[in-house]
Amino acid sequence: MPDRAIANSVLDLIGNTPCVSLTALAAGTGCRILVKLESANPGLSVKDRAANQIIADAERTGVLKPGATVIERTSGNMGTGLALACLRRGYKLVVVMSSGNSVERRQMIAALGAKIVLVPQVTGGPGEVTGADLLEVEKVTDALTKKLKAFRADQFKNVSSVRAHELGTGPELWAQAKGKIDVFVSVVGSSGTFTGVSRFLKRKKPTLRCYVVEPKNAAILSGKKRVAGRHKLQGLGYMEVPQLFDRSLVDGYLTVTDTEAVRTARQLAKLEGILCGFTSGGNVAAALRIAREAKRPLTIATVITDSGLKYLSTDLFPIPR
Ligand SMILES: Cc1ncc(COP(=O)(O)O)c(C=O)c1O
Incomplete structure (x- = not known):
């Protein structure tokens, strides 16, 4: 975008999203967790x-x-x-x-x-x-x-979904982290985010590891046999392998439960001031697990996929009694 101060259209404000280090949530893990705030896009999502x-x-x-x-x-x-x-x-x-x-x-x-x-x-x-x-x-x-x-538009098949992240999210993340990223984790819907970002990051640093995050009840990509299908991570986990998914980029699969995703989304709000939805909670829950189990200090990057404002009618953020 030529001028960040005055845009001619909200479309010029898509991308160039901020990146925040979760200093409260990651405290004590010895690792750094970076989240890209895709909730800051004009439509409040990635x-x-x-x-x-x-x-x-x-x-x-x-x-x-x-x-x-x-x-x-x-x-x-x-x-x-x-x-x-x-x-x-x-x-x-x-x-x-x-x-x-x-x-x-x-x-x-x-x-x-x-x-x-x-x-x-x-x-x-x-x-x-x-x-x-x-x-x-x-x-x-x-x-x-x-x-x-x-x-x-065909988001599940259209390669432009991947291009958006290979040309935008990946390079932005790499520049914001000044090339200091060891691990990238992401949930997969169309897989545009995972495939595009992972492809760019691995091109920059072939040793960087990329993990897919899946709802425990719909862990179809990791080929889990028993899948129930129901889960709260709206936007993904639909029991089908998206055509855009590039398995060659995957270093491992992590599953998260609804409870973990909800708890982490609430912690993100309470401890970091980041109001996000279920899948962002899943992403950060997985990043935290890697951080807690890490044998050396790692920088783990992930995405805040959308705003918590999109879920006020759900049980994600209950009204205190
Ligand atoms: C809330 C939310 N999180 C994650 C995703 C997955 O993103 P992608 O389609 O890039 O895999 C979506 C997709 O619609 C979504 O709505």
């Missing part, structure tokens, strides 16, 4: 980067024509990012989502002018979107894409 990159790349390659309709199935964050990109770049947006996702996500997307098609849940409870729910959402999205002759 998905702004992928959304804007998908639309920009599709415009550049001529796939997306002026005034066209864009469509996507999303748990909410991609929908918010696409809503921003579409409204500023002049496209109509249709977002298809499961009714299991938090209500704030729907409100944000609607406020940003997109049309929302809500698909009733098949199996999960509130806040628990399962693989079966996703299949239903996929069916509706597919049919609507054809009917509306829309451009499908």
Whole structure:
């Protein structure tokens, strides 16, 4: 962005997010935990980067024509990012989502002018979107894409998702840490973040280790046999291996329970002043485990994927009685 002081569009404010060392939470571990605050993006999540990159790349390659309709199935964050990109770049947006996702996500997307098609849940409870729910959402999205002759952003297959992080998040993190990173950990949804950041960091430092973080009940990527599927980490763990996932970058898999993710998100708020959601709690819980078990001082980097403001209707931050 040419001028940080005055931007011509909120899209110019995507990326260049701050990075914070968790000095309170990591105290006593002998390690440094760095978190990139993707919650500071205009749509309050990491998905702004992928959304804007998908639309920009599709415009550049001529796939997306002026005034066209864009469509996507999303748990909410991609929908918010696409809503921003579409409204500023002049496209109509249709977002298809499961009714299991938090209500704030729907409100944000609607406020940003997109049309929302809500698909009733098949199996999960509130806040628990399962693989079966996703299949239903996929069916509706597919049919609507054809009917509306829309451009499908296709975050789970579109390589622009990875490019956004290979060109943005990875290099920013590397520069902010001045090249002092030993480990990167990340949850995986479309895998844009994990694949893009890991690819860039490993190119810079081949000995750097990259770990996938998965919900304990949906540890599909690590090939766990018994999987229940239900979990609170909205935005990932859908029981399918995303096409963009690059297994050659993985040094190991860590699982986190809902309880660990929730506890860590609450600690991030109380001890660090970082208000974030479930998956960020999962990322930091995994980073803390590595820090506690480390045999030497390590710098571990991860991502605060979205803002806790997106979860105020859930049980993540209960009102004290
Ligand atoms: C809250 C949250 N965390 C993590 C992710 C995963 O990010 P990625 O799709 O880059 O793997 C998503 C994806 O939508 C998300 O919404």
